[in-house]
Amino acid sequence: MAQRKDVSIQTVASHCGVSTATVSRVMNNDSRVSESTRSKVLLAMQECGYQLPSPPDYGIKKIGVIIDTQVNDYYHSLAICIQDTFSEAGLRMITANLGYNKEALPDILRTIYDCNVCGVVFITCNYLSIKGILDPRIPHVWIDCNDPPEETEDICQVQSDQFAAGVLAAQELYRKGSLHPIILGGSGISHRGLERFKGFCSVYQKHGIELGEDRIIHTPRIREVMEESKQMIRYLIGTGFEFDGVFAISDWRALGAYLAVNELGIKIPEEIRIIGYDGVSVAAKTLLNITSIRQDIESIAKCACDMLTAQLENRTIKEKRVIVPVSIMSGQTL
Numbered sequence: 001m002a003q004r005k006d007v008s009i010q011t012v013a014s015h016c017g018v019s020t021a022t023v024s025r026v027m028n029n030d031s032r033v034s035e036s037t038r039s040k041v042l043l044a045m046q047e048c049g050y051q052l053p054s055p056p057d058y059g060i061k062k063i064g065v066i067i068d069t070q071v072n073d074y075y076h077s078l079a080i081c082i083q084d085t086f087s088e089a090g091l092r093m094i095t096a097n098l099g100y101n102k103e104a105l106p107d108i109l110r111t112i113y114d115c116n117v118c119g120v121v122f123i124t125c126n127y128l129s130i131k132g133i134l135d136p137r138i139p140h141v142w143i144d145c146n147d148p149p150e151e152t153e154d155i156c157q158v159q160s161d162q163f164a165a166g167v168l169a170a171q172e173l174y175r176k177g178s179l180h181p182i183i184l185g186g187s188g189i190s191h192r193g194l195e196r197f198k199g200f201c202s203v204y205q206k207h208g209i210e211l212g213e214d215r216i217i218h219t220p221r222i223r224e225v226m227e228e229s230k231q232m233i234r235y236l237i238g239t240g241f242e243f244d245g246v247f248a249i250s251d252w253r254a255l256g257a258y259l260a261v262n263e264l265g266i267k268i269p270e271e272i273r274i275i276g277y278d279g280v281s282v283a284a285k286t287l288l289n290i291t292s293i294r295q296d297i298e299s300i301a302k303c304a305c306d307m308l309t310a311q312l313e314n315r316t317i318k319e320k321r322v323i324v325p326v327s328i329m330s331g332q333t334l
Helices: 009-016 020-027 035-048 073-088 102-114 128-133 162-175 191-206 225-238 251-263 297-312
Strands: 062-067 092-097 119-123 140-143 156-160 181-185 216-218 245-248 273-278 292-295 321-324 326-329
Touching (some): 062 073, 073 297, 102 128, 119 297, 156 162, 156 297, 162 191, 162 292, 162 326, 181 225, 181 251, 225 251, 245 251, 297 321
Parallel strands (some): 062 119, 119 140, 181 216, 181 245, 273 292
Antiparallel strands (some): 292 326
Protein backbone atom coordinates (compact mmCIF):
# COMPACT_ATOMS: atom_id res chain seq x y z
CA MET A 1 0.00 0.00 0.00
CA ALA A 2 1.43 3.37 -0.98
CA GLN A 3 1.51 5.98 1.72
CA ARG A 4 -0.71 9.02 1.12
CA LYS A 5 1.08 12.33 1.37
CA ASP A 6 -1.35 13.60 4.00
CA VAL A 7 -0.72 10.69 6.40
CA SER A 8 1.61 11.58 9.27
CA ILE A 9 2.25 10.34 12.77
CA GLN A 10 -0.32 12.94 13.90
CA THR A 11 -2.88 11.20 11.68
CA VAL A 12 -2.01 7.83 13.20
CA ALA A 13 -2.14 9.23 16.74
CA SER A 14 -5.60 10.69 16.19
CA HIS A 15 -6.83 7.49 14.54
CA CYS A 16 -6.05 5.30 17.57
CA GLY A 17 -6.43 7.89 20.34
CA VAL A 18 -2.85 8.16 21.60
CA SER A 19 -0.25 10.91 21.64
CA THR A 20 2.27 11.49 18.89
CA ALA A 21 4.96 10.73 21.47
CA THR A 22 3.47 7.25 21.94
CA VAL A 23 3.48 6.66 18.18
CA SER A 24 7.11 7.75 18.10
CA ARG A 25 7.97 5.36 20.94
CA VAL A 26 6.35 2.48 19.05
CA MET A 27 8.37 3.36 15.96
CA ASN A 28 11.55 3.27 18.07
CA ASN A 29 10.68 0.06 19.95
CA ASP A 30 10.59 1.80 23.32
CA SER A 31 10.21 -0.78 26.11
CA ARG A 32 7.88 1.55 28.04
CA VAL A 33 5.07 0.93 25.54
CA SER A 34 2.73 -1.91 26.47
CA GLU A 35 2.11 -4.69 23.97
CA SER A 36 -1.59 -3.79 23.65
CA THR A 37 -0.76 -0.13 22.87
CA ARG A 38 1.96 -1.19 20.43
CA SER A 39 -0.46 -3.49 18.59
CA LYS A 40 -3.10 -0.73 18.47
CA VAL A 41 -0.65 1.79 16.99
CA LEU A 42 0.71 -0.66 14.41
CA LEU A 43 -2.85 -1.53 13.35
CA ALA A 44 -3.66 2.19 13.02
CA MET A 45 -0.57 2.66 10.81
CA GLN A 46 -1.81 -0.11 8.57
CA GLU A 47 -5.37 1.23 8.41
CA CYS A 48 -4.18 4.78 7.67
CA GLY A 49 -1.69 3.61 5.05
CA TYR A 50 1.29 4.91 7.00
CA GLN A 51 4.60 3.22 6.18
CA LEU A 52 7.45 3.11 8.65
CA PRO A 53 10.61 4.75 7.33
CA SER A 54 13.43 2.39 6.38
CA PRO A 55 16.23 1.94 8.92
CA PRO A 56 19.15 4.30 8.27
CA ASP A 57 21.93 3.07 5.98
CA TYR A 58 25.31 3.21 7.70
CA GLY A 59 27.44 1.80 4.89
CA ILE A 60 28.35 -1.88 5.34
CA LYS A 61 25.22 -3.79 6.28
CA LYS A 62 25.20 -5.89 9.43
CA ILE A 63 23.20 -8.94 10.49
CA GLY A 64 22.53 -9.70 14.14
CA VAL A 65 22.64 -13.33 15.32
CA ILE A 66 21.32 -14.18 18.78
CA ILE A 67 22.03 -17.65 20.19
CA ASP A 68 20.09 -18.95 23.18
CA THR A 69 22.25 -21.88 24.20
CA GLN A 70 25.27 -22.81 26.24
CA VAL A 71 28.27 -24.81 24.96
CA ASN A 72 26.93 -26.75 21.98
CA ASP A 73 29.05 -27.69 18.98
CA TYR A 74 26.06 -27.87 16.63
CA TYR A 75 24.85 -24.33 17.27
CA HIS A 76 28.33 -22.82 17.14
CA SER A 77 29.03 -24.65 13.86
CA LEU A 78 25.72 -23.32 12.59
CA ALA A 79 26.69 -19.74 13.52
CA ILE A 80 29.97 -20.14 11.63
CA CYS A 81 28.10 -21.36 8.52
CA ILE A 82 25.77 -18.35 8.74
CA GLN A 83 28.73 -16.01 9.10
CA ASP A 84 30.45 -17.53 6.07
CA THR A 85 27.27 -17.24 3.99
CA PHE A 86 26.68 -13.59 4.89
CA SER A 87 30.36 -12.74 4.40
CA GLU A 88 30.16 -13.93 0.81
CA ALA A 89 27.25 -11.53 0.35
CA GLY A 90 29.26 -8.63 1.77
CA LEU A 91 27.41 -8.55 5.10
CA ARG A 92 28.95 -8.45 8.56
CA MET A 93 27.63 -10.43 11.49
CA ILE A 94 27.18 -9.35 15.11
CA THR A 95 26.70 -12.28 17.52
CA ALA A 96 25.21 -12.32 21.02
CA ASN A 97 24.90 -15.42 23.22
CA LEU A 98 22.31 -15.54 26.01
CA GLY A 99 24.11 -18.34 27.83
CA TYR A 100 22.14 -19.15 30.98
CA ASN A 101 20.35 -15.78 31.12
CA LYS A 102 17.35 -16.52 28.90
CA GLU A 103 15.36 -13.63 30.38
CA ALA A 104 17.87 -11.22 28.83
CA LEU A 105 16.56 -11.82 25.27
CA PRO A 106 14.50 -8.58 25.05
CA ASP A 107 17.41 -6.43 26.27
CA ILE A 108 19.90 -8.17 23.98
CA LEU A 109 17.55 -7.73 21.01
CA ARG A 110 17.33 -3.98 21.72
CA THR A 111 21.13 -3.85 21.93
CA ILE A 112 21.38 -5.62 18.57
CA TYR A 113 18.92 -3.12 17.11
CA ASP A 114 21.09 -0.29 18.46
CA CYS A 115 23.93 -1.65 16.30
CA ASN A 116 21.87 -0.64 13.24
CA VAL A 117 21.50 -4.16 11.87
CA CYS A 118 19.43 -4.77 8.74
CA GLY A 119 18.24 -8.21 9.88
CA VAL A 120 18.30 -10.65 12.80
CA VAL A 121 18.68 -14.43 12.97
CA PHE A 122 17.58 -16.14 16.20
CA ILE A 123 19.07 -19.54 17.01
CA THR A 124 17.02 -21.64 19.46
CA CYS A 125 15.32 -18.51 20.84
CA ASN A 126 11.75 -17.71 21.88
CA TYR A 127 9.40 -15.73 19.65
CA LEU A 128 6.36 -15.09 21.81
CA SER A 129 8.33 -13.39 24.61
CA ILE A 130 9.66 -10.72 22.21
CA LYS A 131 6.80 -10.55 19.72
CA GLY A 132 5.73 -7.13 20.99
CA ILE A 133 9.13 -5.47 20.60
CA LEU A 134 10.14 -6.76 17.17
CA ASP A 135 10.97 -3.90 14.79
CA PRO A 136 8.56 -4.31 11.84
CA ARG A 137 11.08 -2.59 9.53
CA ILE A 138 13.69 -5.31 10.08
CA PRO A 139 13.43 -8.92 8.80
CA HIS A 140 13.82 -11.77 11.29
CA VAL A 141 14.39 -15.52 10.91
CA TRP A 142 14.30 -18.22 13.59
CA ILE A 143 16.33 -21.44 13.61
CA ASP A 144 14.94 -24.04 16.04
CA CYS A 145 12.37 -21.65 17.50
CA ASN A 146 11.53 -22.64 21.09
CA ASP A 147 7.81 -21.89 20.71
CA PRO A 148 5.58 -24.56 19.14
CA PRO A 149 4.70 -24.36 15.40
CA GLU A 150 0.99 -23.71 15.98
CA GLU A 151 1.89 -20.45 17.76
CA THR A 152 4.53 -19.29 15.29
CA GLU A 153 2.85 -19.64 11.91
CA ASP A 154 3.60 -16.06 10.86
CA ILE A 155 7.37 -16.08 11.35
CA CYS A 156 10.12 -17.31 9.04
CA GLN A 157 11.73 -20.37 10.61
CA VAL A 158 13.99 -23.31 9.80
CA GLN A 159 14.64 -26.55 11.67
CA SER A 160 15.68 -30.14 11.12
CA ASP A 161 13.06 -32.82 10.61
CA GLN A 162 12.67 -33.85 14.24
CA PHE A 163 10.10 -36.59 13.63
CA ALA A 164 12.30 -38.17 10.96
CA ALA A 165 15.29 -37.99 13.31
CA GLY A 166 13.40 -40.07 15.86
CA VAL A 167 12.32 -42.53 13.17
CA LEU A 168 15.86 -43.00 11.85
CA ALA A 169 17.31 -43.53 15.32
CA ALA A 170 14.63 -46.06 16.24
CA GLN A 171 14.94 -47.94 12.96
CA GLU A 172 18.68 -48.37 13.46
CA LEU A 173 18.37 -49.40 17.11
CA TYR A 174 15.58 -51.90 16.40
CA ARG A 175 17.39 -53.31 13.38
CA LYS A 176 20.43 -53.97 15.58
CA GLY A 177 18.32 -55.77 18.19
CA SER A 178 17.41 -53.08 20.75
CA LEU A 179 13.98 -53.86 22.22
CA HIS A 180 14.16 -51.68 25.37
CA PRO A 181 15.63 -48.32 24.30
CA ILE A 182 15.74 -45.03 26.19
CA ILE A 183 16.04 -41.40 25.11
CA LEU A 184 18.69 -39.59 27.13
CA GLY A 185 18.00 -35.87 27.49
CA GLY A 186 18.28 -32.86 29.75
CA SER A 187 16.09 -31.59 32.58
CA GLY A 188 13.17 -30.76 30.27
CA ILE A 189 11.86 -31.57 26.82
CA SER A 190 11.09 -29.08 24.06
CA HIS A 191 8.45 -29.39 21.35
CA ARG A 192 11.29 -30.52 19.05
CA GLY A 193 12.23 -33.23 21.53
CA LEU A 194 8.61 -34.36 21.72
CA GLU A 195 8.49 -34.66 17.92
CA ARG A 196 11.64 -36.78 18.04
CA PHE A 197 10.07 -39.00 20.72
CA LYS A 198 6.88 -39.40 18.67
CA GLY A 199 8.89 -40.48 15.63
CA PHE A 200 10.96 -42.81 17.79
CA CYS A 201 7.89 -44.44 19.37
CA SER A 202 6.10 -44.82 16.03
CA VAL A 203 8.75 -47.27 14.82
CA TYR A 204 8.51 -49.47 17.89
CA GLN A 205 4.71 -49.34 17.83
CA LYS A 206 4.80 -50.88 14.35
CA HIS A 207 6.64 -53.80 15.91
CA GLY A 208 4.17 -54.14 18.79
CA ILE A 209 6.36 -52.43 21.40
CA GLU A 210 4.87 -49.55 23.40
CA LEU A 211 7.32 -47.04 24.86
CA GLY A 212 6.09 -44.98 27.79
CA GLU A 213 7.35 -41.65 29.03
CA ASP A 214 9.54 -43.53 31.52
CA ARG A 215 11.75 -44.18 28.45
CA ILE A 216 12.64 -40.46 28.42
CA ILE A 217 15.48 -40.08 30.91
CA HIS A 218 15.96 -36.56 32.27
CA THR A 219 19.30 -35.55 33.75
CA PRO A 220 19.55 -32.78 36.39
CA ARG A 221 21.35 -29.72 35.04
CA ILE A 222 24.06 -29.59 37.72
CA ARG A 223 27.22 -30.30 35.75
CA GLU A 224 28.68 -30.59 32.25
CA VAL A 225 26.37 -32.60 29.94
CA MET A 226 28.81 -35.42 29.22
CA GLU A 227 29.51 -36.02 32.91
CA GLU A 228 25.89 -35.81 34.02
CA SER A 229 24.87 -38.22 31.24
CA LYS A 230 27.63 -40.59 32.30
CA GLN A 231 26.47 -40.52 35.92
CA MET A 232 22.82 -41.04 34.93
CA ILE A 233 23.63 -44.12 32.85
CA ARG A 234 25.70 -45.53 35.73
CA TYR A 235 22.75 -44.90 38.06
CA LEU A 236 20.25 -46.62 35.75
CA ILE A 237 22.47 -49.68 35.38
CA GLY A 238 23.13 -49.76 39.14
CA THR A 239 19.41 -49.72 39.95
CA GLY A 240 18.61 -52.45 37.44
CA PHE A 241 16.64 -50.27 35.04
CA GLU A 242 16.28 -52.34 31.86
CA PHE A 243 17.58 -50.83 28.63
CA ASP A 244 19.64 -52.07 25.70
CA GLY A 245 19.76 -48.94 23.54
CA VAL A 246 20.34 -45.21 24.03
CA PHE A 247 19.25 -42.35 21.76
CA ALA A 248 20.99 -39.29 23.23
CA ILE A 249 19.87 -35.75 22.36
CA SER A 250 23.46 -34.72 21.61
CA ASP A 251 26.72 -36.41 20.70
CA TRP A 252 28.29 -35.29 23.99
CA ARG A 253 25.53 -37.05 25.92
CA ALA A 254 26.08 -40.11 23.74
CA LEU A 255 29.76 -39.99 24.63
CA GLY A 256 28.90 -39.78 28.32
CA ALA A 257 26.68 -42.85 27.95
CA TYR A 258 29.46 -44.69 26.15
CA LEU A 259 32.00 -43.96 28.88
CA ALA A 260 29.64 -45.16 31.61
CA VAL A 261 28.78 -48.40 29.84
CA ASN A 262 32.39 -49.07 28.89
CA GLU A 263 33.70 -48.48 32.42
CA LEU A 264 31.18 -51.01 33.76
CA GLY A 265 32.50 -53.65 31.38
CA ILE A 266 29.35 -53.87 29.27
CA LYS A 267 29.95 -54.59 25.59
CA ILE A 268 29.11 -51.96 23.00
CA PRO A 269 27.24 -52.46 20.71
CA GLU A 270 26.60 -56.14 21.53
CA GLU A 271 24.76 -55.48 24.81
CA ILE A 272 23.93 -51.77 24.66
CA ARG A 273 23.71 -49.74 21.46
CA ILE A 274 24.19 -45.96 21.44
CA ILE A 275 23.26 -43.29 18.91
CA GLY A 276 23.78 -39.54 19.27
CA TYR A 277 22.29 -36.47 17.64
CA ASP A 278 23.93 -33.60 15.68
CA GLY A 279 26.77 -35.34 13.85
CA VAL A 280 29.08 -32.31 14.00
CA SER A 281 30.43 -32.48 17.55
CA VAL A 282 33.98 -33.40 18.47
CA ALA A 283 32.30 -36.17 20.47
CA ALA A 284 31.07 -37.79 17.26
CA LYS A 285 34.45 -37.59 15.56
CA THR A 286 36.74 -39.05 18.21
CA LEU A 287 38.46 -42.42 17.85
CA LEU A 288 35.24 -43.88 19.27
CA ASN A 289 33.35 -42.78 16.14
CA ILE A 290 29.92 -42.47 17.70
CA THR A 291 26.92 -43.27 15.50
CA SER A 292 24.78 -40.14 15.17
CA ILE A 293 21.79 -38.55 13.49
CA ARG A 294 23.39 -35.78 11.45
CA GLN A 295 21.74 -32.38 11.12
CA ASP A 296 22.54 -30.67 7.83
CA ILE A 297 23.93 -27.39 9.19
CA GLU A 298 24.97 -26.15 5.75
CA SER A 299 21.42 -26.44 4.40
CA ILE A 300 19.90 -24.99 7.58
CA ALA A 301 22.22 -21.97 7.44
CA LYS A 302 21.60 -21.45 3.72
CA CYS A 303 17.81 -21.62 4.14
CA ALA A 304 17.89 -19.10 6.99
CA CYS A 305 20.17 -16.73 5.06
CA ASP A 306 18.05 -17.06 1.91
CA MET A 307 14.91 -16.22 3.90
CA LEU A 308 16.52 -13.14 5.41
CA THR A 309 17.90 -12.01 2.05
CA ALA A 310 14.48 -12.44 0.41
CA GLN A 311 12.95 -10.16 3.04
CA LEU A 312 15.70 -7.58 2.58
CA GLU A 313 14.98 -7.57 -1.15
CA ASN A 314 11.19 -7.46 -0.59
CA ARG A 315 10.72 -10.80 -2.36
CA THR A 316 7.80 -13.10 -1.56
CA ILE A 317 8.60 -16.09 0.69
CA LYS A 318 6.43 -19.02 -0.37
CA GLU A 319 7.21 -21.27 2.60
CA LYS A 320 7.78 -19.57 5.94
CA ARG A 321 8.50 -22.85 7.73
CA VAL A 322 11.28 -24.97 6.22
CA ILE A 323 12.03 -28.49 7.45
CA VAL A 324 15.49 -29.80 6.56
CA PRO A 325 16.11 -33.57 6.20
CA VAL A 326 18.46 -35.47 8.53
CA SER A 327 20.66 -38.50 7.89
CA ILE A 328 22.51 -41.31 9.67
CA MET A 329 26.24 -40.93 10.29
CA SER A 330 27.60 -44.44 10.77
CA GLY A 331 29.84 -45.28 13.71
CA GLN A 332 30.98 -48.04 16.04
CA THR A 333 28.39 -47.67 18.80
CA LEU A 334 25.45 -49.22 16.97
